[in-house]
Amino acid sequence: MVDVSAKSDTLRTALASGVLRMLPDTLARIRAGKMAKGDVLTVADVGAVMAAKRTPDIIPMCHSIALTGVQVEFSEINQLDDKGCVGIKVITTVSCTGQTGVEMEALTAASVALLTIYDMCKAIDRGMRIECVQLEEKRGGKSGIWTRS
Numbered sequence: 001m002v003d004v005s006a007k008s009d010t011l012r013t014a015l016a017s018g019v020l021r022m023l024p025d026t027l028a029r030i031r032a033g034k035m036a037k038g039d040v041l042t043v044a045d046v047g048a049v050m051a052a053k054r055t056p057d058i059i060p061m062c063h064s065i066a067l068t069g070v071q072v073e074f075s076e077i078n079q080l081d082d083k084g085c086v087g088i089k090v091i092t093t094v095s096c097t098g099q100t101g102v103e104m105e106a107l108t109a110a111s112v113a114l115l116t117i118y119d120m121c122k123a124i125d126r127g128m129r130i131e132c133v134q135l136e137e138k139r140g141g142k143s144g145i146w147t148r149s
Contacts, residue, residue, distance in 0.1 A: 001061050007099040012140030015093050016106035018133035019077065020114045021085040026125040027076060030088070030117075037120040041074050044090070044116040048072045051112035052094050052105040062104050069095040070105075072113060085129075090114060091136070103138050 030040045037043070052070045056062045070092065077087035092109040094102040114130045121128065137147045 047116035048113035
């Protein structure tokens with residue numbers, strides 16, 4: 001693990017996103033609250049927060065960080081793609097005041113949110129696919145601000 005003890009504490013924030021593509025009927029059932037395992041987006045929100053907090057347990061060499069905030073936002077993608085699928089996009093924002101960034105926590109949170117939705121809906125739509133999990137922005141530290149163009 002990299003020694004960050006000489007670094008100053010600064011406010012650090014990272015945003016990550018990802019998309020889960022699914023059949024239109026699957027999205028309609030999520031929206032209507034008709035999934036057997038319960039309220040899909042509420043459970044995915046909790047899963048994302050838990051994942052951000054546990055990131056050092058699953059990513060080797062990742063520092064344990066005292067997170068000060070984890071936000072999860074979901075939005076629907078209603079336009080059909082080339083395979084006739086719609087989707088749900090997740091954006092996670094993770095923050096802390098510390099010596100190292102929270103990019104891995106934001107990416108892990110986005111990934112687990114999407115995996116949770118998949119798990120809760122797989123009985124009716126096994127063909128769902130996760131796409132474009134990526135860092136959108138990071139702020140803080142010596143390198144300052146980075147934004148995906």
